[in-house]
Each structure stands twice: as C-alpha cells, then as structure tokens.
Amino acid sequence: MDQWQPSQQYNSGNSYNNATVSGADLLSLVQRNTRLRRVASTNGGEWVGACPLAGCTSDDDAFHVWPDHPSGHANWWCRACNRGGDTIAYLVAIGELSEREAAERRRQEASRDGRSPYQHAQMRGVRVERPLEPATDSTPPSAEWQARAAAFVDYAESALWQAAGAPGRELLARRGIADETAMAWRLGWNSAELRDDPHRWGLEGDAVWLARGLVVPCLVRGAPWYVKVRRGSSDYVYVKGRGPSGALYGLDLLSGRPAAVICEGELDAVLLWQETGDLVDVVAIGAKASRPALSFLAHLAGASLWLLALDCDAEAEAGRWGTFSDRIRRMRPLVGNDVTDYAQQGGNLRAWVSYYLAIGDGSTTQPGGSDIERQAEALLSEDWRAAPTAWAQAWAALAERAGWPCYGFASWAAWAEDVAGASTTQLGLWRS
Ligand SMILES: [Zn+2]
Structure with missing residues (x-):
C-alpha cells in the first residue's frame, strides 16, 4: 500500500472541433x-x-x-x-x-x-471544468477519506496498464470499452485484496477492505466522492466509509450537450459515452433506486432532454423519475436488460440514442409515426454487426423518411457513412 506510484498522465487533449468557424x-x-x-x-x-x-x-x-x-x-x-x-x-x-x-x-x-468524427469522439477524453455550486443537500467525504481514496484510485489506475492489470483490461474489452475510454474515466485494477489502516481514511474500527477487481471512481472535480470495486461478474462493493451519497457519476466529463442520458450502471455510462459522447452527455446514478442530489442534477440543467436509460427491470424507479421533471423520457434497451447487454447482443448505440434524440420531445412524430416507430424498433433490435453498411443505410433511409433531425451529422447519409466506417473498429472490439 505504501509503494503506490504516481498515476500516469493521459493527456488526450481537446483537439476535437467540428467547425472551421469559431x-x-x-x-x-x-x-x-x-x-x-x-x-x-x-x-x-x-x-x-x-x-x-x-x-x-x-x-x-x-x-x-x-x-x-x-x-x-x-x-x-x-x-x-x-x-x-x-x-x-x-x-x-x-x-x-x-x-x-x-x-x-x-x-x-x-x-x-x-480521423473520423467517431474516432474523435472515442479519442476525445476531454476533461471539462464546470463551475460546481456548493452542494446543499449532499456533502463530500472527509478530507482524509478523499486523500486516501485518491491515492488508491491513482494506484489502481496505474496498475490497470501494467502486467498485473491484464484481467481488468480483458474485462473492459469484453464490455466493449476501449483503452482511451478507460483512461478518460480513470478506471483502475486492484490485483490483490488489501486491508488498509482505517485511520488513514479518517475512520475508526475495522480495517478498510479493498476488494480485488475493477476500480471505478466517482470523481467530482477530480476528487473521489465514492469508489466502487467490481468483483467477479456483477458484484460491486463500495469502499468503506462512503456510499452513493447523492453523487452523479460522470459530472467531470459533462460537456454541455443539448441532451443527457442517465444510466443506471457506471460501466454502462462509460460505454455509452464512448459510443455517443459527441451527441449527448452521459451520467450514471450507480443503482436503480439512487436519487442524486439536486445540486448535482443541476449540472444537467443545460440539457433540454434527459433520456433515462435505467435497466429494463427498473420500471418503478423510472416512473418516479418521470414525475420529477417533464424533460425526462424513458429509453429502454431493445435487447437485454441494460446498455452493455444491448450493445453486446448487437444493438447499435449510436442509432439508439439518435432515435430518442429525434423523437425525444414527442413533437416530431410524423403522420403514420407509429408504423415508422415499429420499423425503427425492429431495426434497433437487429444485430447490426451482421452487415454494418447495409444496416446503417437501412436506418438512414428510415430516418430520412420519418423526417427525424440528425444531431451531430449533416445528414443521415453522412451518419450512415460514419457508422459503416466505424464498424471495423467496433467489430474488432466486440469480437475480441
Ligand atoms: Zn425553433
């Protein structure tokens, strides 16, 4: 524990700018x-x-x-x-x-x-400083806890990219998360179970147990608000001393997009950000029943549409969100239970998000819209990887016919080109 090395620096830079004009x-x-x-x-x-x-x-x-x-x-x-x-x-x-x-x-x-716009989105990893209002209904962990947690996060981040981090990198690859993405979100790997002196965390009592597994830090202006370790296939444990506490995962990577997607799981948010971060901001609430503090939700105020991508088995929780704000629209994975399931089974996340952006405010439904929506959902349920170019063209043709606006691209044809161009990378990613 005392030989923690300083974290590696990843400066992917802010080179992504879509317009020639200022x-x-x-x-x-x-x-x-x-x-x-x-x-x-x-x-x-x-x-x-x-x-x-x-x-x-x-x-x-x-x-x-x-x-x-x-x-x-x-x-x-x-x-x-x-x-x-x-x-x-x-x-x-x-x-x-x-x-x-x-x-x-x-x-x-x-x-x-x-690089294609898709690659720009993948490589971007921009960390945007946003002014953070003092939280009135959620308080940060103690300074001691934050300092020790930051050291653990640094250690795990560094370890992920060394030989001992191979199991962590394999886990991320299976979930379709690229190295650059993992770096932007400062994911890490703890290769051996550790027990740390609680006083170093500002805590009393039993040792602070640090499980072996993928380390997922929730950072607010770079400082840990909670840290989860993913053990085995689906079991997450919070590092002692700090539960979810109203924090929103992904705050530091918000970039003021006109729409935001609210995911349930942190790693779902990471994957969705990788695939669609040029179109929407992406955050996670960490658990179905989490209610983020208003002071955190306020950071999404610039987004006029909040797409709620909770897992399919979270209908009751989604209903409560629906009554919270009229900006909210439910967005369900069409296959599987969550965002990552959906992508692993061939769901095209860019089309999925584009579809909800287009129909999001409910005002763009065309005459005969329900038929178009049925066709859209049928396409979104297909495994697009079987024939990426044909699939993207079919989607673009449907979207043109529906008259949906295409955010982030000049036209649906340009969008289809981008999807087809990205397919080689994505296929490699998903099939490895
Ligand atoms: Zn207008």
Missing part, C-alpha cells in the same frame, strides 16, 4: 437573423432569443446559443422546434449550406488529422 462566428451569424441577449455565464456564456429558423413558432427565448462552450464546440439548440447542433448545422438550417456542402466541409475537417 464561436464568435456562430454568435454573429445568428444575430444577423434574430436578436439575442446574454442570460448566463455558465458553459462559457449562454445567449437566448426567438428562433430564426423557418417554420418555428418559438417564443422570445426558445433559441439558445453557447458560442464559447468549454467543450470547444460552439453550439445551439431551439427547444421549440427541437433543432440544434454546431455552426455548420446552423448554416444548413438557415439554408446557407446544402447538405452536400456541409458534408464536404465536415469531411475536410475530419481529414485534417485523418
């Missing part, structure tokens, strides 16, 4: 068409006004712009017409760029460093 450009572009006023300094500053897009019946403050978003993406969102995206998406929405021109522009962007 945030100031987005702001001035929008201001050509509508009057905006600055309403908040959070997320680099937020501006609102009436929606300038054709066909929208917004009131005076439905249209939101974050020109200097800390993620590096200037972005916008209209809560009335449910359209949003980056600067290129805005140019498409007002008719200054065609879909084809926008796709070309995105290709140029992507080719600057030879």
Whole structure:
C-alpha cells in the first residue's frame, strides 16, 4: 500500500472541433437573423432569443446559443422546434449550406488529422471544468477519506496498464470499452485484496477492505466522492466509509450537450459515452433506486432532454423519475436488460440514442409515426454487426423518411457513412 506510484498522465487533449468557424462566428451569424441577449455565464456564456429558423413558432427565448462552450464546440439548440447542433448545422438550417456542402466541409475537417468524427469522439477524453455550486443537500467525504481514496484510485489506475492489470483490461474489452475510454474515466485494477489502516481514511474500527477487481471512481472535480470495486461478474462493493451519497457519476466529463442520458450502471455510462459522447452527455446514478442530489442534477440543467436509460427491470424507479421533471423520457434497451447487454447482443448505440434524440420531445412524430416507430424498433433490435453498411443505410433511409433531425451529422447519409466506417473498429472490439 505504501509503494503506490504516481498515476500516469493521459493527456488526450481537446483537439476535437467540428467547425472551421469559431464561436464568435456562430454568435454573429445568428444575430444577423434574430436578436439575442446574454442570460448566463455558465458553459462559457449562454445567449437566448426567438428562433430564426423557418417554420418555428418559438417564443422570445426558445433559441439558445453557447458560442464559447468549454467543450470547444460552439453550439445551439431551439427547444421549440427541437433543432440544434454546431455552426455548420446552423448554416444548413438557415439554408446557407446544402447538405452536400456541409458534408464536404465536415469531411475536410475530419481529414485534417485523418480521423473520423467517431474516432474523435472515442479519442476525445476531454476533461471539462464546470463551475460546481456548493452542494446543499449532499456533502463530500472527509478530507482524509478523499486523500486516501485518491491515492488508491491513482494506484489502481496505474496498475490497470501494467502486467498485473491484464484481467481488468480483458474485462473492459469484453464490455466493449476501449483503452482511451478507460483512461478518460480513470478506471483502475486492484490485483490483490488489501486491508488498509482505517485511520488513514479518517475512520475508526475495522480495517478498510479493498476488494480485488475493477476500480471505478466517482470523481467530482477530480476528487473521489465514492469508489466502487467490481468483483467477479456483477458484484460491486463500495469502499468503506462512503456510499452513493447523492453523487452523479460522470459530472467531470459533462460537456454541455443539448441532451443527457442517465444510466443506471457506471460501466454502462462509460460505454455509452464512448459510443455517443459527441451527441449527448452521459451520467450514471450507480443503482436503480439512487436519487442524486439536486445540486448535482443541476449540472444537467443545460440539457433540454434527459433520456433515462435505467435497466429494463427498473420500471418503478423510472416512473418516479418521470414525475420529477417533464424533460425526462424513458429509453429502454431493445435487447437485454441494460446498455452493455444491448450493445453486446448487437444493438447499435449510436442509432439508439439518435432515435430518442429525434423523437425525444414527442413533437416530431410524423403522420403514420407509429408504423415508422415499429420499423425503427425492429431495426434497433437487429444485430447490426451482421452487415454494418447495409444496416446503417437501412436506418438512414428510415430516418430520412420519418423526417427525424440528425444531431451531430449533416445528414443521415453522412451518419450512415460514419457508422459503416466505424464498424471495423467496433467489430474488432466486440469480437475480441
Ligand atoms: Zn425553433
């Protein structure tokens, strides 16, 4: 325990920026068409006004712009017409760029460093500092506990990438979690059961038992709020002295996306972030019945849609969330019980999330929508890996026909290209 080494540093950097134009450009572009006023300094500053897009019946403050978003993406969102995206998406929405021109522009962007948007999302690992209000209804662990837990997390993180960490890396590979993703979430491996002096944790009584297994730290501004160890196939234990305590897992990786997905399990959130973190923010509550503190949930306030991806067997808990806020919409894995099950059985997480983003506010359902929804759910239940390109094209065709907005891509055709391009990586990942 005393030979803990300093953790390795992983600086994957913030090189992901989808637009050639800066945030100031987005702001001035929008201001050509509508009057905006600055309403908040959070997320680099937020501006609102009436929606300038054709066909929208917004009131005076439905249209939101974050020109200097800390993620590096200037972005916008209209809560009335449910359209949003980056600067290129805005140019498409007002008719200054065609879909084809926008796709070309995105290709140029992507080719600057030879990576696809999918790979950018995977490699991103950006840690965004968000101002954290003092928690009024949830208090941090003691300073002693946090310091000792931080040392354990550092030790386990370092161990995961050494020879002794092989079982941990195999476990992550089986769950489809890439190395870069594990690094961004600071996962670790404890290769031998340990018993530590409780006084070092600010505790009295029995030794602090540190189980062998995958170490999953819940960090708030880099400091541990709780630490779980995953033993065996599904058993999690909290490191003594600290239960869930109202914390939200994933707070440090929020980047102000217009929608957030709330998962049950931490590793489900990690996988979903890897696959769709360029489209949505992702957090986990850690257990079905957890009720995160309001002071933590407030960090999702910028997201106008909260997709609740609790496990399929959590209907009662999901119902309670439904009455908590009208931003919430339930999102069920179509195969298996949880997000990871679904992905392991061939569910395409990008299509799944895109589908709920498109239908999320319930206002975009087309005439004959129920038939389209049945077809969508049939496609989402298929194992997309059997024929990735054909599957992605079938999805894109359905989405075009339904008229669903495509977040994060210029068009569903561009989306299908990205999915097909990513399939080699993903197939390798899932089949290893
Ligand atoms: Zn609008």
